[in-house]
Amino acid sequence: MFDFDATLPLMALQFLLLTFLLNAVFFKPVSKTIDERDGYIRTTKASSAEYLESAEKLAKQYQQELASSRKQAQQLIADAQAEAQETVDKQVAEAQMEAQQRREQVQKELDQQKQEAMQSLEGQVDVLSQQILDKLLGAQAA
Amino acid sequence: MLSLLHFDVLPLAELEVGRHFYWHLGGLQLHGQVFMTSWFVIGLLLIASVLATRNMQRVPQGLQNFMEYVFEFVRDIAKNQLGEKEYRPWLPFVGTLFLFIFVSNWSGALLPWHVIEIPEGELAAPTGDINTTVALALLTSLAYFYAGFKKRGLGYFAKYIEPTPILLPIAILEDFTKPLSLSFRLFGNILADELVVAVLVLLVPLFVPLPVMMLGLFTSAIQALVFATLAAAYIHEALEGHGDEGHEEHA
Known part of the structure; x- marks a missing residue:
């Protein structure tokens, strides 16, 4: 069982050779691949975080624009309504003024005709x- | 009882300890069966790695995904012991220790090596041979000495007398007990598991050894983890030193 011989050094050499070959x-x-993958994941993560940030910024901006345009639209509607109201008024x-005038005119005409009629x-x-009088008195007088 | 031993004519229930398939290489003696299985393990690791990393994708699929999981597992072993700053240069050593021991252990526990006939001895997990485990343990010792000297130069020796010179003998003794315990722990666990399974198969060939085999799978995985973790811890200790660590913790 415990017979040492040249197997020992040769096995050691063989093992060292295996170490270098496996290295x-x-x-x-494998370590290169794993490091590269780590790097890839890290950069992708960083860039995706950047994208997310810019997307959030864009979303915020759009929301602001949306809010402002909504406000604008409301303003526009209010303006238009006010204008329409003004026109209507x-x-x-x-x-009303015309009607009044006509009424006055008609009234005037009526008054005039009435007066004319009264005069006549x-x-x-x-x-x-x-x-x-002539008829009543005429016979007496005559 | 003797009649039970007749079971050892079954090819799966042979028990051979201490017999090796010797190769002779210019006056050197080698345990051939250890090298055969270790080459299988090494081949498996290299083929899986090459297939997984041949065409790496950013989104991992199939084998690449699995091997990335394996990579992260061994990286976490190294990182937990050595710390975020120091673990990179030691990852290949610690990771290869874990992978080689783990695949060796599981190949011994899962693959029916014994079915393949070789002239003498039998094929088994490479980590069940004391030469392999001692080789790995000595490499670990060399690794942590190298780590210590590279980081702190000759100041590394200061750690032997750092808390107090009284502990010098124990500190020196530690350098011997570390590889000894590392190698014998692994060797003992794997060989004992193999022997227990073999003896049980010898006694009851069917079903009864299964729970022990499951336990063997578990301990094999744990031993691989323990070896790699301890190796990383020793390297970390050499890099940090007892004294520095203590001061940092108190500060």
């Missing part, structure tokens, strides 16, 4: 009353 074909390439006032009636009243 060349296993440890170095003006037109209503105009119409008054004239006729005089004539008629004269005629009545």
Whole structure:
């Protein structure tokens, strides 16, 4: 069981050889790959964080723009409504004024006609009353 | 009872300890079966690594995903022991320790090595041979000495007398007990597990050894983790030194 011979040093040499070979074909390439992957993941993570940040910034900006344009739209609507109201008011006032004017005119005409009619009636009243008087008194006088 | 031993004619229930398939290489004696299985393990690791890293994707799939999981597992072992700053240069050593021991142990526990006939001895986990574990443990010792000298030069020796020179013998003794305990822990666990399974198979060939085999899988994984973790801890200790660490903690 405990017979030492040249197996020992040769095995040691063989093992050292295996160490160098495995270092060349296993440890170095695998650690290189893993390091590269770590680096790739790190840079990707950093750049994705950057992207996220810029995306958030953009979203914020868009939100602000959206809010401002919404405010603008509301302002526009309010303006338009105010303008329309003003127009309506003006037109209503105009119409009312026109109606008033017409009414006044018509009233005036009516008054005039009434007066004319009254005047002519008054004239006729005089004539008629004269005629009545003549008729009543005429026979006596005659 | 003797009649039970007749079971050892079954190919799966042979028990051979201390017999090796010797290779002779210019006057040197080698345990052939250890090298055969260790080459299998090494081949498996290299093929899996090459296949996984041949065409690396940013989004991992299939084998690459699995091997990245393995990488992160061994990286966490090294990182937990050595700290974020120091672990990089020691990751290949600690990681290879874990992977080699783990795959060796599990190949011994999962693959029916014994079915393959070799002239003498039997194929088993490479970590079940004392030569392998001592080799790994001595490499760990060299690694932490190297780490200490590289970081602090000759000041590394200061750690032997740092809290108090009275502990010098114990500090020196530690340098021997560390590889000894590392190697014998691994060797003992793997060999004992193999022997327990083999003996149980010898007695009851079916079903009964299964729980022990499951336990073997568990201990094999734990031993790989323990070896790698301790190696990383020793290297960390050499890098930090007893004294420095104490001051930092009190500060």
